[in-house]
Amino acid sequence: MGAGGGPPTSGGSGFVSPALPLLGSRLVPTMKPLQGEVSIPLQPPERGATPAAGPAEQPRDYVVWSLFNVLLGYGLTYLGCLCFPALVYSIKARDCKVLGDLEGARLHGARAKLWNVVCSLLMVLIVVIIIIMIAVI
Structure with missing residues (x-):
């Protein structure tokens, strides 16, 4: 703090640099926010809102069905490895949907x-x- 409780001054001249305020005996640059910052909304649009181009149906991703097939495939018939690509594609579909790539x-x-x-x-x-095999035997 400068004399009289005011802002810090550089030396005794009474001049305060707005870009470089004093912190102790060091000069510290101040950070100013950029004017052209981009804001990305973290919340999905409201349920009642429709896009300007018209109501587009959200594509389905089938994650629950894929997960069920993989778990049941490994548990019952050891076909989980054959069902794994379905899980991969459904996760890719969900990622694309979140990113806005509907196609x-x-x-x-x-x-x-x-x-x-x-x-x-x-x-x-x-x-x-x-x-059938169990019933025949």
Whole structure:
């Protein structure tokens, strides 16, 4: 603090540099915010709000179905490794949807759906074969 409780002064001249205030005996540069900062909203848009281009349907990502197939595939029929690509594609679809790439999310979501259908059918088929084998023996 300068004399009389005012702001710090450089030397005895009474001049205060607004860009470089004194801190003890060192000069400390002050940080000024940039004027053109970009703000990214962290909250999703309100539920009732529609985009200006029209209501676009959000693509599905099938993460729950993929996770169910992977866990059930490993637990029952050891087909979890075949169901793993569905989980990868569904996570990619969710990432694209979060980033706003709706076309990429649709593409990955369609691939995840295909892999999920194939894995589900294979698991049902194998479980039916196992039940038939147990009944015959």
